[in-house]
Amino acid sequence: MANSFRKPAILDPMYYPIIALLIALIACVELSDAVTAVDVYRLVQYDISGVPFGSRLATLNHHAGSSFFGSGSSSDLSRTVLILPVRELNLTLITEYIEQKKLLGGLLLLLPPKFRPENTGSTFGADEDIDSLRNKLVELEWLLTHSNIPYPVYFAFEDDNIKAVLAEVKRNDASGQPATATTGGYKLVVAASDPKRIVSPNIANIQGWLPGLKVDGDSNQLPTIAIVASYDTFGAAPALSAGSDSNGSGVVALLEIARLFSALYSNPKTRGRYNLLFGLTSGGQYNYNGTQKWLRSFDQRLRESIDYAICLNNVGSLGNQLHLHVSKPPENAYIQQIFQGFSTVAEELGLQVGLKHKKINISNPRVAWEHEQFSRLRVTAATLSELSTAPELLESTGGLTDNRHFTSEASIIRSIKLVAESLARHIYSQEKKSISIFADDSSLAVNPSYIRSWLDLLSTTPRVAPFLSKNDPLIKALEKELADHTAEVNVQHETLDGTFTFYDSTSGKLHIYQVASVTFDLLLLLVLGSYLITLFSFLFITTRVRILVSLNLDSVILVYQSKYKDEEKKMRNSSNQSAGIVQQGLDDLISLFRRPSSRKVKST
Amino acid sequence: MTVFHFFNCAILTFGPHAVYYSATPLSEYDTLWTSIKAAVVYLFTALVKLVCLATFLNVSESESDNFDPYQELLKALFGFIEVAGLYFALTQLTHRNISQNHKFQAVGLGWAFADSVLHRLVPLWFGARGLEFTWDYILQGLEANANLVFSISLAALGSLMWLRKNKPKTLIPIIYACAGIVATMPTITSYLRRGLGWHLPKVVGFELFSSLLIAFISWQLFVACQRPSN
Numbered sequence: 001m002a003n004s005f006r007k008p009a010i011l012d013p014m015y016y017p018i019i020a021l022l023i024a025l026i027a028c029v030e031l032s033d034a035v036t037a038v039d040v041y042r043l044v045q046y047d048i049s050g051v052p053f054g055s056r057l058a059t060l061n062h063h064a065g066s067s068f069f070g071s072g073s074s075s076d077l078s079r080t081v082l083i084l085p086v087r088e089l090n091l092t093l094i095t096e097y098i099e100q101k102k103l104l105g106g107l108l109l110l111l112p113p114k115f116r117p118e119n120t121g122s123t124f125g126a127d128e129d130i131d132s133l134r135n136k137l138v139e140l141e142w143l144l145t146h147s148n149i150p151y152p153v154y155f156a157f158e159d160d161n162i163k164a165v166l167a168e169v170k171r172n173d174a175s176g177q178p179a180t181a182t183t184g185g186y187k188l189v190v191a192a193s194d195p196k197r198i199v200s201p202n203i204a205n206i207q208g209w210l211p212g213l214k215v216d217g218d219s220n221q222l223p224t225i226a227i228v229a230s231y232d233t234f235g236a237a238p239a240l241s242a243g244s245d246s247n248g249s250g251v252v253a254l255l256e257i258a259r260l261f262s263a264l265y266s267n268p269k270t271r272g273r274y275n276l277l278f279g280l281t282s283g284g285q286y287n288y289n290g291t292q293k294w295l296r297s298f299d300q301r302l303r304e305s306i307d308y309a310i311c312l313n314n315v316g317s318l319g320n321q322l323h324l325h326v327s328k329p330p331e332n333a334y335i336q337q338i339f340q341g342f343s344t345v346a347e348e349l350g351l352q353v354g355l356k357h358k359k360i361n362i363s364n365p366r367v368a369w370e371h372e373q374f375s376r377l378r379v380t381a382a383t384l385s386e387l388s389t390a391p392e393l394l395e396s397t398g399g400l401t402d403n404r405h406f407t408s409e410a411s412i413i414r415s416i417k418l419v420a421e422s423l424a425r426h427i428y429s430q431e432k433k434s435i436s437i438f439a440d441d442s443s444l445a446v447n448p449s450y451i452r453s454w455l456d457l458l459s460t461t462p463r464v465a466p467f468l469s470k471n472d473p474l475i476k477a478l479e480k481e482l483a484d485h486t487a488e489v490n491v492q493h494e495t496l497d498g499t500f501t502f503y504d505s506t507s508g509k510l511h512i513y514q515v516a517s518v519t520f521d522l523l524l525l526l527v528l529g530s531y532l533i534t535l536f537s538f539l540f541i542t543t544r545v546r547i548l549v550s551l552n553l554d555s556v557i558l559v560y561q562s563k564y565k566d567e568e569k570k571m572r573n574s575s576n577q578s579a580g581i582v583q584q585g586l587d588d589l590i591s592l593f594r595r596p597s598s599r600k601v602k603s604t
Numbered sequence: 605m606t607v608f609h610f611f612n613c614a615i616l617t618f619g620p621h622a623v624y625y626s627a628t629p630l631s632e633y634d635t636l637w638t639s640i641k642a643a644v645v646y647l648f649t650a651l652v653k654l655v656c657l658a659t660f661l662n663v664s665e666s667e668s669d670n671f672d673p674y675q676e677l678l679k680a681l682f683g684f685i686e687v688a689g690l691y692f693a694l695t696q697l698t699h700r701n702i703s704q705n706h707k708f709q710a711v712g713l714g715w716a717f718a719d720s721v722l723h724r725l726v727p728l729w730f731g732a733r734g735l736e737f738t739w740d741y742i743l744q745g746l747e748a749n750a751n752l753v754f755s756i757s758l759a760a761l762g763s764l765m766w767l768r769k770n771k772p773k774t775l776i777p778i779i780y781a782c783a784g785i786v787a788t789m790p791t792i793t794s795y796l797r798r799g800l801g802w803h804l805p806k807v808v809g810f811e812l813f814s815s816l817l818i819a820f821i822s823w824q825l826f827v828a829c830q831r832p833s834n
Contacts, residue, residue, distance in 0.1 A: 187735055189735065513736040513737070514737050515736070516737035521609050521612055525608075525611075525612050528612060529615075531616075532615070532620070532623050535620060535623050535624075535627070539623065539624060540627045540628075543629055544629060
């Protein structure tokens with residue numbers, strides 16, 4: 001008994017791989033024959049303290065539409081995917097639509113191809129109304145990330161294929177034929193599984209340590225200066241959030257400053273009396289959660305040895321106004337010292353640096369600037385940024401619009417000079433003298449090609465913290481780069497605080513199928529049926545009736561007389577004999593379905 | 605919905621074969637076995653042809669759209685392997701005692717059906733069930749219809765060539781010419797498609813038209829050959 005039960009259990013699993021292979025094969029073949037397959041990027045899906053935001057679905061399988069008004073009569077769009085190019089988007093309309101929580105099958109937003117992160121080479125044409133488009137996108141991004149949208153929302157870039165599809169869909173809509181299952185049209189399919197919560201999202205802080213020159217004995221007492229920048233981003237489409245200015249520019253500046261000081265510190269003669277601590281922190285968009293965890297991990301002595309910290313945030317956009325944001329009152333001596341150092345150098349560079357003071361409210365969980373995390377631990381710190389006011393939570397986080405085109409290398413170079421020069425003067429106690437340590441033609445000049453290559457890399461790498469794995473190439477690259485410039489590098493892996501929950505499936509493939517309607521298939525079936533019936537009748541009449549006619553007519557009639565008497569009577573009633581033969585043929589046609597074989601007819 | 609479409613295409617592709625069998629006296633004479641035999645012969649012929657093609661034809665990596673006369677000539681030559689197979693099916697197989705009239709029809713039918721199953725069923729299964737709608741599978745079904753007519757015509761001509769002894773001498777060259785044309789039909793369509801760049805609907809239309817023409821001619825030839833014996 002036991003054996004007989006066990007046998008099928010042993011045999012069955014052998015077939016599973018074969019079955020799985022077959023299914024996979026069929027699935028592959030079925031998916032690969034679409035007209036167009038487009039890369040699409042899903043709107044972020046996240047919760048803040050359990051409150052849902054963003055697009056709550058990933059699977060898309062509906063017909064395409066092109067406007068909110070559908071086509072005349074039917075205003076029900078719950079089974080329609082709207083394709084909306086951002087260029088022509090009516091913001092008030094979509095705001096209204098989302099705020100009133102009207103149902104849609106899905107939303108596909110087409111971004112101009114120039115906003116593609118990979119597109120670093122070409123520049124925007126001067127004629128284009130790029131600023132208004134950018135503002136529109138910023139507004140749209142804010143709207144989408146701060147609403148709970150119960151249908152899938154995807155972003156894609158305009159290309160010829162999708163434009164052709166859109167034109168066709170628009171034509172259909174205009175002609176008053178709604179694209180539903182009965183009239184054909186285009187079907188948009190994104191095969192995605194249900195988005196899953198990312199369990200314990202990882203944030204990695206990378207820290208580099210450049211020790212100062214120890215004078216015999218009292219090595220522990222060397223003061224430390226920290227330079228910090230957060231490298232992660234956030235945006236409507238996590239797979240497209242490769243923030244170039246925020247905060248790619250800060251990361252690039254930090255790396256270049258590390259490179260410059262490593263050159264200085266490699267020579268004992270120019271090695272300063274300050275330790276330098278470089279920190280690339282993650283979780284910057286979520287109240288600088290990474291920075292907080294990083295600081296907490298410091299031991300007491302290190303934390304107390306920090307003289308001050310400079311945080312770099314958005315230092316790469318055009319314009320020559322920078323702000324030094326602080327939390328301590330501006331009258332504070334340390335703050336004054338830092339600000340003096342910066343403004344002196346800024347004057348030489350033709351920059352304007354303003355001091356902005358914003359008090360910390362300990363009871364408010366919002367941390368608007370990175371330096372506030374330092375200040376909360378009573379470490380003097382300031383943030384250098386081109387933003388004049390503190391951003392809201394999830395504002396200016398390096399999303400869709402934060403493009404390489406809007407970030408200027410020259411501005412970054414200026415900011416680097418500003419920070420490096422003022423730091424160097426502080427470290428070497430040259431505050432009062434107007435010397436230039438990092439002069440343009442010296443061996444310590446800022447390297448523009450280094451900046452460009454790093455800025456290009458960061459501007460093409462999406463880096464929303466929860467979607468970066470522990471061993472993400474970007475984290476490895478940053479770690480390696482810091483290791484090249486500093487004596488000691490540590491990567492600290494932490495888990496993002498539980499207030500934020502993220503869901504996966506950030507990108508996918510959209511397949512656009514041209515589908516036939518059910519009515520078409522019904523019609524086709526009708527046509528085919530009548531074709532086959534005609535063919536049958538034609539073949540039947542040409543082959544069998546001819547045979548019957550060619551035989552002796554009397555014998556045929558006799559045969560029929562004997563077999564089908566009542567029908568024969570009817571036939572007799574008809575006056576014309578030839579008509580009778582046609583009748584016979586029809587009878588034969590009918591009888592074919594009744595009789596098993598009519599060979600007897602022939603045999604007689 | 606898509607299964608529905610597959611069903612439609614399958615009806616178009618394989619329906620005529622069934623209709624032909626049931627509507628004509630073939631079903632009365634129980635010639636199914638003959639058709640099956642012919643289908644088996646077709647399978648072997650197709651195998652031999654494939655092996656020959658694979659051995660002697662150099663396959664270009666990309667599905668090239670240009671028409672290579674030398675390669676096509678070779679292909680046409682291998683096309684005659686099919687004729688040889690048909691010869692075998694018509695003359696060498698022992699058939700039940702059925703008239704020549706029905707024999708060639710049964711062989712042609714089996715031949716065409718095997719061809720349809722071999723060449724059209726798998727693409728149909730994978731293609732027509734997909735969401736994407738194309739006319740291709742409907743056109744392919746029409747092509748299968750044309751192919752059925754061609755196969756039966758070729759079988760008719762073959763039976764005239766090989767089985768009928770007392771045929772009018774004047775008709776013999778015409779019979780051979782027609783058979784030659786039918787045997788090289790794949791090459792002709794390939795030339796139309798690649799050499800002249802015709803689109804599929806046009807090619808299928810041509811095939812349908814020419815199949816009807818060939819069928820008419822071979823019918824006339826058949827009738828003409830039958831006359832002296834009567």
